[in-house]
Amino acid sequence: MKRSHTMKKTIIFIICIILSILSILPFLIMIVNSTRSTVEIQQHALSLIPSGYLASNFKVLVGKSFNPLVGFMNSLIISVLTTILATYFSTLTAYVLVIYEWKLRDALYRFILAVMMIPAQITMIGFYQMVYKVHMTNHLSMLILPAIASPAMVFYMRQYMIPALNKEIVQSARIDGAREFYIFNRIVLPIMKPAIATQAIFCFVSSWNNLFTPLVLLTDQRKYTLPIMVSLLRGDIYKTEYGAVYLGLTLTALPLIIAYLCLSRYIVAGVALGSVKG
Amino acid sequence: MRKKVISMLLTAAMTCTMFAGCGSETGGESVKDTSKTAEAESNTSEQDDGQAQTITPKEGGKSGTLNLWAFTDEVPGMVQKYIEAHPDFPYQVSSTIIATTDGAYQPALDAALKAGGKDSPDIYCAESAFVLKYTKGDMEQYAIPYEDLGIDVDKETKDADIAQYTIDIGTNSDGKLDALGYQATGGAFIYRRSIAKDVFGTDDPEEISQIIGGGSGNFDKFWEAAEKLAAKGDAIVSGDGDIWHAVENSSEEGWLTSDGKLQIDPKREAFLDISKNLTDKGWSNVTQDWQDAWFADMKGTGPKPVFGFFGPAWLINYTIAKNCGGEKTGEGTYGDWAVCDSPVGFFWGGTWILANKEMDEEKKAAVRDIIDWITLQTDEDSLQYKWANGTLNGEGGTKDAVASGTVMSKSDGSMDFLGGQNMFDYFVPANQYANGKNLTQYDESINQIWRDQVRAYASGQKSREDAIRDFKQTVSDNLGIEAAD
């Protein structure tokens, strides 16, 4: 019994190690190659020893209209504002669904359930035409404001709020004379902090990684987000600049990798939390 | 806790690999492949705290910003030189560069032109594969005729002796000139001297021309040469893409009939068989142009040694020379190349320059100065003169054939890379072959679809009929153009 357990454990451990290598290796190759010259990469594309061409690769990269800083700033603006709007208004909407007894409450909840899985991508033609008509393409706000209505997040917030928020707290605050808006901001939001943190991470990541909407709406290079910048690396101006391409990929992935490894505990726990329903 | 420590370690490790690269940076040594234009560009973009690439004149630049759209850094590099020579130029120039690969440039440019406003392009570039869309196709209404900028078109094109196909392509449906290029892109055959000596016993361009049927108008002798090369284990070309450009521009009809239906010219249809032969008989390395393997053949490191490439002068300097694996004679394939006549005449590529009709009135003079300098002037300070002689970025730069016959006649195209041969001897006559009559505005998209299907047929993945059927279907799906029959 004991022996077979050790055997099994060893096999499982080896499989896990292999899968881990599979997870890390592509990124490792990417990072190492971003420090190697094109000539070195052409000789041997796989190496785990960094070389000394990081700076010259960077020169080539930014010399061809790839501007990681601009992309980074735009992505940051969009992701931060999207996250703030989405979490705040989703919590507010969830609050509406949990606390107030009003006629359309059940209807709204059912509606949210019904539409929460419909991806924005599928209605992009109409969205593009609408935005185009009012001359708002190239406005980052068009990528941010839709986050106010995030049905899936409302659903999650409601699930969390039902057990977490004691209605009596709200009642007693009312008796103390607090206004409804004040109660929400000062009492409900702090209670919802753990849920907000979890959702914020995912909202941020998915907004940061979004390619489709910016690709359709943004034509002005100064408004490009990081994923669009990445897509430029496929262009033939980089065809022979392997080092620069790897560096461009690294610049977009490394901040995420670092942030992820630092926050991994919360993120993995958050994924688990987000799924427990019904 | 342990988990946290290990994740921190991982983070640290990954960051370290980055900085390890930094630390061992070897002083002044710069990457070999960095082209001159790229270096010049990165110099200016730095002062600009990371915004889109803006070129600011030393003393001028007070009047606002001109927006320049291009698909390579070539024209932005020229404009930079122009502004360096004219420090009082009244505008800053902001360049947007989007590569044409996979068709990303056109949608972005179209949207920017449509959107209008202060960020819309003032000057924009178009490649031969889609320039017609902007001069006489769907986007024609956005281009301003050169004469409306204040250019005396008739006189200047005559004085500069601009190649006729350049003018044909740049003329809009009212017969006015909307666009001109600076390059001449008539094509020749560019071959390896060492392989020529080994297989044919000579590397003399005249004799090799004879052997491959240069100027004969068909590929018969070329295939005979291919067999001789194959017998020695060499491939005559790298992939079918090399032959495509010769086929494309030498066919009588373009992709569209006069009423806008899709047609396949017999010469273009025959490309299916050519491609299949190249694959089946081992006459090529079955590469795809602009892919790594294609570049490897320029260096001579592909599976089989490759005899030559079809191309205009720019292919030599901007592609073959950059990928030959060396920088002086003896290194890589540097100096082992020569140019001779192509069996069939063709042209490949070229950049045309247009200006936006909607631009502010006061910008027009500045736009005219830039366009005139690039496309029509012929003196020693003009772009084309410097371009032809490789002096735009200082002495010893890359040389290229240019649109102005006047400039070509006073320029010297001899290069060490070609073993001292004067390439203009072959490229000047090559330009007379070129004609712009069989182009359509959808060429870039349709060519891509056609070449995909040809590749599928040649590799044996589908039958000839299926390939043609799928081609017509995809064109209809992607472009809404139905087949003629």
Next chain:
Amino acid sequence: MKARHSRYAKYGYIFSIPFAAAFVIFSLYPTLYTAIIGFTDLQGIGTTEFHFLKDPFLNFRTILTSPTFQTAFCNTVKIWVLNFIPQLFLALLLAAWFTDRRFRVPGEGIFKVLFYMPNIITAATIAILFNALFGYPMGPVNDVLTRIGIFSAPYNFLVNKNIAQDIVIFIQTWMWYGYTMIILISGILGINPEIFEAAEVDGASGWQTFWLVTLPNIKTILLYTMITSLIGGLNMFDIPKLFLMGGPDNATLTTGVFIYNQAFSGAYMYNRAAAASMIMFVIIVLASILLFWLLRDRDEEALKKLQRKREKEMRRACRVGRKAEEAEK
């Protein structure tokens, strides 16, 4: 009590205004607009004016009969199915190991973190990275395979239709198995431990426990994972678009890429793209209905069921009574 509630009811309306407004402007209107465009002649860059077609379903017919759309749809389904099966298998296996009560896998926490990592990285970056990894002739994969002697010469993976498709499937699996695994683990940890204890007492083997206890208890989560993955899969865009632009010969063309190509490149056929979007919309709505049904409020549903059951019983009782009466007659 009732009166007190209605005093606050107005806040229900007021506080849902931002959500409702944003939803109407940014979701509902575009959806309806997309649907309308599907029936029009709206084509060409920058065009905003349109006319309804004489034959209202022309675009829908064109799309449904288009072999390219059919290919794209088949590819999408195929890529999803072939990525979901190994993804689920791997996730289940790992989840079973990581939740096994009899032993702990050393480094479990780190493995979880690493398996999930690809999911967090920008898909656009991953697509282009894999394009580079499988480069020909000098990409890292070819470099390894030729150096250790598996291949004698580099192989051009990306022009082979099947291999290109397989790589996309691999990328999808690789990006998502960690996510699925974590969700399944949380589902398994949510099962009442007494059930496992009972199984152990009954002498069930590891496999038996897994098949007979674990799996039936995470049925809902499995379905949830499947439907969300299906909807995500039907919209697959970033990877196929940037990995090989849908090629070679449409082998990695998905409906998402097809719609994008129709609308935003080439001839800008917004109407056809809208029709294709709506077709996908209907499919996704069907999947959503399934999910809706799955996540419906259990307590409420149970109550209703109970009520129905009681009504049924009463009716049956009545019937029995009536029958008895008739029999008596």
